Amino acid sequence: MGIGISTLISIKAASLFIFFAYIKNLGFTFLSIPFLYASLISFLVALASHPSINLPMLLGKSSDGTFPIWALIIFSPYLYFVRLFSALRRKKSGEPPYSEVSEGLYVGGWPSTNEKMPPGNPAIIDCTCELPRVMQVTGQAYMCVPTFDTRSPQPADIEAAVKWGCRKRAQNVPVFVHCAYGHGRSVAVMCALLVALGMAEDWKNAEKLIRARRPYIRMNALHRKALEEWSKHRLSTPKRNQQYSVSSAISSDAPGRS
Structure with missing residues (x-):
């Protein structure tokens, strides 16, 4: 790890x-x-x-x-x-601030300025507990899943973020999942989101999909353990290449963050 x-x-x-x-x-x-x-x-x-x-x-x-x-x-x-x-670390690495892993789905590092935000006024899933939100547009959809660096969101937090992200995609709103560098915490959540949207059969295939777009990701044992637990306790698992159902995304999500 x-x-x-x-x-x-x-x-x-x-x-x-x-x-x-x-x-x-x-x-x-x-x-x-x-x-x-x-x-x-x-x-x-x-x-x-x-x-x-x-x-x-x-x-x-x-x-x-x-x-x-x-x-x-x-x-x-x-x-x-x-x-x-x-x-300093991000400047030295030269890595893009974010990567589009699928249409309307972005994963990346902390957007310290508005210029480091993906286009389209995306809904934001923030997986950091140590970095502040950068306000881009008034009323922009935002969800915080506070997690320490090198640690993983809990399975229940992953599920909550996935439901929220699915609802935003059902509304045709782009989703940007970020942590400090876009390597661990955010990747774990994005893996689950790709599975829930039917774009990957399981989180392992989702990780491969993300790595193809963002080569320097590196989930650790805690991220993988949380994803395994999340996978076991999900209410449903979409079939491979199955199109995600918009109505199920909305109906399965309890009222919450906007």
Whole structure:
């Protein structure tokens, strides 16, 4: 599965604490305090993002994709670090901000600006808990499935996102599923959506379809486990190459997000 976010942030927390101790020993006690605070926040995030806890709501992201002031203040060492790191990593990779995996279906990274948004005013399924929503058009359909990086949305969250996405496609609205880079969390949701829309027989074939359009995707064991659980507990599974039923998408979806 590789190194998860809890391990990476733990290393960051330890590094910040060592730096705090070093500066304090030099006699700069006041200047060392921000490093101690950043270390404590990093440790808290590492704990909350561990698979055995997995508490993305800790960061305070609202259902509309915004962060309350208290969250921005308390978790600023982590939230702003993630934004900077994401921007630098994406610039270095040179990867397109999004990829169209099928007509009207897009998967990609965090749209930090409106220019990185797919065309057609798409409905957005946001799989991040650490990055804010970028407002494009007033009234734009939006759903947040808050998930830590390298972790997976829960099967129930995948199902909710799939139903919501199916309803938008039934209304002929494009759907854009994104996480930080468009490699893991968003791909897991898009795999399920492709299956539900009848464009792939199962999530494994859906992954191959996505990889053909976006070569650098890399789902881990947690994503695959969640998709397996989602597949087992779905109410129905469309046949291969079967056209998705618009009426069933609307009738099976309970009233919810618009």
